[in-house]
Amino acid sequence: MGCGASVATNTQGRRVETDELVKSPSPALTMKAAVLIQRWYRRYMARLEMRRRYTWNIFQSIEYAREQDQLQLSSFFTFMLDNFTQLNGNGPDLISQLLDPVVDPWLDRETCYSLIPVPETYTGPRLSFPLSVADTNALLSAFKEQQTLHAKYVLQLLYETKKLLKQMPNIIHLSTSYTKEITICGDLHGRFDDLLLIFYKNGLPSAETPYVFNGDFVDRGKKSTEVVILLFAYLLLYPDYMHLNRGNHEDHIMNLRYGFTKEVMQKYKTHGREILQLFQDIFSLLPIATVIDGKILIVHGGISDQTDLDFLSCIERYKVKSALRFPRCSLEQVDIGHSCREAKRMRSTDSLPSSSQSNSKNQRTPSQRKRRCGLSQHDRAASSSSSSSSSSSSLRSPRTPSCLSSHPCPTSPSMPDAGNILQVPFLDSLSSVPLPSAPQREREWRQLFPLLKIVDILWSDPKPQEGCSPNTFRGGGCYFGPDVTQRLLLRHGLQLLIRSHECKQEGYELCHGGQVITIFSASNYYEEGSNRGAYIKLGRELVPRFYQYQVSRTTRKLTLTQRVRAAEGSALRALKEKLFAHRSELMAGFQQYDRNNTGSMSVSEWAQVMESVLRLDLPWRTLRPHLTRLAPDGGVDYPSCFQDMGPGSHLSQVTPNLAETLFRYRTDIEIIFNIIDKDHSGLISIEEFRHTWRLFSAHLGVNIDDRAINDLARSIDFNKDGSIDFTEFLEAFRVVHKLDNKDQQLNGKMDGEKYS
Amino acid sequence: MAENKQSAVSDAHKKIKAAFEAFDYKSNNTVDVREIGTIIYSLGCFPTQKDLHDFIAEVEEDRAGFIHISKFLPAMTKVLLENRFPPIPEERLFQAFEVLDKEKKGYLEREELSNYMTKEGEPFTQVEMDEMMAALTIDEKAHISYKDLFGLLTS
Numbered sequence: 001m002g003c004g005a006s007v008a009t010n011t012q013g014r015r016v017e018t019d020e021l022v023k024s025p026s027p028a029l030t031m032k033a034a035v036l037i038q039r040w041y042r043r044y045m046a047r048l049e050m051r052r053r054y055t056w057n058i059f060q061s062i063e064y065a066r067e068q069d070q071l072q073l074s075s076f077f078t079f080m081l082d083n084f085t086q087l088n089g090n091g092p093d094l095i096s097q098l099l100d101p102v103v104d105p106w107l108d109r110e111t112c113y114s115l116i117p118v119p120e121t122y123t124g125p126r127l128s129f130p131l132s133v134a135d136t137n138a139l140l141s142a143f144k145e146q147q148t149l150h151a152k153y154v155l156q157l158l159y160e161t162k163k164l165l166k167q168m169p170n171i172i173h174l175s176t177s178y179t180k181e182i183t184i185c186g187d188l189h190g191r192f193d194d195l196l197l198i199f200y201k202n203g204l205p206s207a208e209t210p211y212v213f214n215g216d217f218v219d220r221g222k223k224s225t226e227v228v229i230l231l232f233a234y235l236l237l238y239p240d241y242m243h244l245n246r247g248n249h250e251d252h253i254m255n256l257r258y259g260f261t262k263e264v265m266q267k268y269k270t271h272g273r274e275i276l277q278l279f280q281d282i283f284s285l286l287p288i289a290t291v292i293d294g295k296i297l298i299v300h301g302g303i304s305d306q307t308d309l310d311f312l313s314c315i316e317r318y319k320v321k322s323a324l325r326f327p328r329c330s331l332e333q334v335d336i337g338h339s340c341r342e343a344k345r346m347r348s349t350d351s352l353p354s355s356s357q358s359n360s361k362n363q364r365t366p367s368q369r370k371r372r373c374g375l376s377q378h379d380r381a382a383s384s385s386s387s388s389s390s391s392s393s394s395l396r397s398p399r400t401p402s403c404l405s406s407h408p409c410p411t412s413p414s415m416p417d418a419g420n421i422l423q424v425p426f427l428d429s430l431s432s433v434p435l436p437s438a439p440q441r442e443r444e445w446r447q448l449f450p451l452l453k454i455v456d457i458l459w460s461d462p463k464p465q466e467g468c469s470p471n472t473f474r475g476g477g478c479y480f481g482p483d484v485t486q487r488l489l490l491r492h493g494l495q496l497l498i499r500s501h502e503c504k505q506e507g508y509e510l511c512h513g514g515q516v517i518t519i520f521s522a523s524n525y526y527e528e529g530s531n532r533g534a535y536i537k538l539g540r541e542l543v544p545r546f547y548q549y550q551v552s553r554t555t556r557k558l559t560l561t562q563r564v565r566a567a568e569g570s571a572l573r574a575l576k577e578k579l580f581a582h583r584s585e586l587m588a589g590f591q592q593y594d595r596n597n598t599g600s601m602s603v604s605e606w607a608q609v610m611e612s613v614l615r616l617d618l619p620w621r622t623l624r625p626h627l628t629r630l631a632p633d634g635g636v637d638y639p640s641c642f643q644d645m646g647p648g649s650h651l652s653q654v655t656p657n658l659a660e661t662l663f664r665y666r667t668d669i670e671i672i673f674n675i676i677d678k679d680h681s682g683l684i685s686i687e688e689f690r691h692t693w694r695l696f697s698a699h700l701g702v703n704i705d706d707r708a709i710n711d712l713a714r715s716i717d718f719n720k721d722g723s724i725d726f727t728e729f730l731e732a733f734r735v736v737h738k739l740d741n742k743d744q745q746l747n748g749k750m751d752g753e754k755y756s
Numbered sequence: 757m758a759e760n761k762q763s764a765v766s767d768a769h770k771k772i773k774a775a776f777e778a779f780d781y782k783s784n785n786t787v788d789v790r791e792i793g794t795i796i797y798s799l800g801c802f803p804t805q806k807d808l809h810d811f812i813a814e815v816e817e818d819r820a821g822f823i824h825i826s827k828f829l830p831a832m833t834k835v836l837l838e839n840r841f842p843p844i845p846e847e848r849l850f851q852a853f854e855v856l857d858k859e860k861k862g863y864l865e866r867e868e869l870s871n872y873m874t875k876e877g878e879p880f881t882q883v884e885m886d887e888m889m890a891a892l893t894i895d896e897k898a899h900i901s902y903k904d905l906f907g908l909l910t911s
Contacts, residue, residue: 033852034877039802040849040909041873041880041888046797053778464783559891561908604770619774 058571113155165285186500186519190221215247215300219258246286302460315450507534529563600631801841853902866898
């Protein structure tokens with residue numbers, strides 16, 4: 001501060017010399033002015049930082065909530081499979097075809113793609129196998145120019161990839177002694193621009209530039225097909241220098257919800273289903289882990305305290321088609337429909353025996369253990385409000401906490417003995433696996449166990465606290481603490497765990513005292529400017545070096561303020577849509593605090609309701625000004641939460657209850673319609689619509705009477721020709737933000753696509 | 757009266773906890789001491805750097821580099837209830853710019869602003885200076901309209 005004064009004098013002196021006519025303020029005043037401006041600036045930056053942080057929170061919370069919703073959808077598919085009667089004779093075959101296809105012998109024959117004609121007018125790459133650098137270069141330039149690879153070549157490429165992957169072990173061992181440096185990339189999620197940027201900065205895959213891509217190549221981004229085709233092409237070209245790990249999105253059921261299935265169907269109208277079937281097989285054939293120099297373990301999600309690399313190298317990984325469905329054979333003895341209802345009545349959960357028990361014992365003691373799942377605030381809130389009467393609450397994962405995890409849970413004495421039945425937590429309900437005979441039990445267990453080991457590898461997240469607990473946030477895998485990491489590294493003589501699976505601001509993050517690195521390669525994941533992407537380079541000394549980047553979609557560089565504002569706007573829109581979709585529950589909650597219907601309540605009460613209904617761990621008090629107005633008495637004007645939003649188009653026949661359910665499950669319904677619509681006409685028959693809707697609402701436990709559905713169906717059938725344009729139908733249940741100006745509307749639309 | 761005070765305290769507690777949690781990365785009720793400024797500003801306060809240093813000295817854990825909620829909460833509650841770092845009216849910010857604009861040009865040269873901010877008052881670090889520059893649209897002549905800067909800071 002002392003310096004300031006003397007400099008000011010100098011400055012002042014100079015000014016006096018140059019312009020004696022100007023009356024200069026005193027040095028003290030100048031200093032005060034400077035301090036004032038600095039204070040304002042620092043405050044401004046601090047507030048910007050806070051906004052950025054809670055924007056990030058919103059995106060992450062909603063993302064995790066969506067992943068939980070995903071589990072619902074899968075359980076619905078199972079429900080449909082088991083309970084379908086007929087759907088124009090297309091029903092069960094159609095759905096099981098997509099969800100659980102039997103290996104089509106036709107697809108395994110080499111000639112299946114060679115019979116597909118490629119028209120003269122096709123100007124895209126014509127690949128020749130075995131692939132050469134010319135082919136991969138052709139793919140690169142074609143994709144840069146927005147071309148689509150012809151289905152014939154896609155099928156051929158996939159077929160070759162499948163052949164190659166079949167020969168690979170579960171765990172790939174690499175060595176740095178023959179190569180310069182290995183580059184390790186994280187999630188790409190269909191961001192082709194990020195892949196291009198990595199290749200541009202770091203070099204194309206080659207003997208000098210080997211790569212490991214750590215899973216999640218597809219879903220969410222718009223160019224998943226291009227990303228994965230290019231990665232597979234390099235895999236075929238350089239099987240020794242290109243290595244791919246499986247991620248949790250390399251899973252056909254995840255793909256149904258997060259966009260890859262839709263993208264493939266849109267780009268490949270005729271051969272989409274065959275292509276998807278091949279992808280399904282290929283995904284399950286991807287290696288699940290890579291080890292470098294016996295010292296560095298790379299897996300997509302993480303580990304659990306049950307992870308054992310030796311065990312993992314032996315299992316039949318291809319049997320695990322999806323983390324969200326058990327292998328078909330083990331379902332034959334399972335009556336899921338019955339046990340769903342059973343579970344809802346019992347409201348109990350159970351855990352699976354630990355590996356040591358199952359391997360050594362044939363007799364399973366019928367002791368049941370209550371699972372105390374989840375250390376997150378979610379579960380505490382959920383368990384206290386689990387008696388809420390909301391009809392759809394039973395299916396949201398946190399309320400009946402159950403996870404697909406190999407991690408056993410602590411005992412509690414209060415569980416009744418349910419007899420000689422193995423209660424296997426399956427998504428959000430219990431599957432009763434009857435245990436008639438010991439050998440059969442063994443077989444069942446042996447079939448289920450590897451599934452869970454792989455789920456751990458693909459879904460787990462590190463946490464700061466010690467221990468290992470089921471990852472209720474995601475509904476699969478574990479949260480593993482630094483002690484779990486330490487033990488695993490010691491057990492296998494490793495020094496570092498590299499994983500991905502979580503978006504990080506800077507593209508990478510260290511934790512567990514530097515023993516775990518998260519690497520994430522999709523920049524701007526939530527929104528333009530939300531985060532950087534990064535990759536790791538590893539040389540012989542095995543010290544990781546991080547390289548960051550960020551794809552910029554606009555030519556004009558956005559300032560930090562503009563980026564934060566854009567991201568914030570996007571996050572708030574997504575959050576508001578959640579509010580809208582839960583309107584009746586929220587209003588019911590609000591009215592409990594406002595019995596006199598004054599239309600206002602304190603901020604604390606408002607925050608309380610938001611937290612307990614939406615179960616998103618967000619700073620509600622900070623967000624309040626963005627979500628509601630203040631009432632004249634200074635309290636929160638809670639009805640204003642819903643004021644600025646409305647439906648995409650007007651449907652007169654729809655009761656509020658039905659409308660809200662449709663809003664909430666819009667994405668799921670869209671997926672189901674897409675499955676039913678075999679010929680991609682965009683139309684389904686009224687009968688199919690009614691049938692599907694009836695099943696879906698029965699499964700959700702939502703009380704929508706038949707008449708309402710019939711009325712709805714008839715009102716949507718605008719042409720009165722017995723078929724429904726479901727795009728129009730879904731348009732009605734898209735949330736529109738009334739206050740958006742045109743630009744924001746456009747952004748909102750893009751976001752809608754991103755999240756669907 | 758006592759009830760009002762009670763609810764004011766509990767409101768303050770809730771606000772402070774929420775802000776604190778946003779920076780508690782390890783979920784162990786501590787934050788890095790370098791984030792304290794951000795937290796305090798976000799709670800609506802306008803401390804000077806000296807104010808911050810003094811506050812930190814009160815609550816830091818034996819110079820260990822982090823601050824525990826058990827010390828932060830009572831200290832910060834007092835700050836809020838006493839309004840110890842009150843906000844500065846916007847007009848004074850504008851006047852501050854006018855003071856610095858000695859030649860009454862209506863704008864500040866980039867050099868000029870940079871000099872003031874890095875050499876006067878409670879100087880910016882180079883990082884802070886670079887960030888401020890990046891946040892502004894500076895025309896080719898490197899003139900910074902302080903009306904724009906004022907608008908940014910008060911938005």
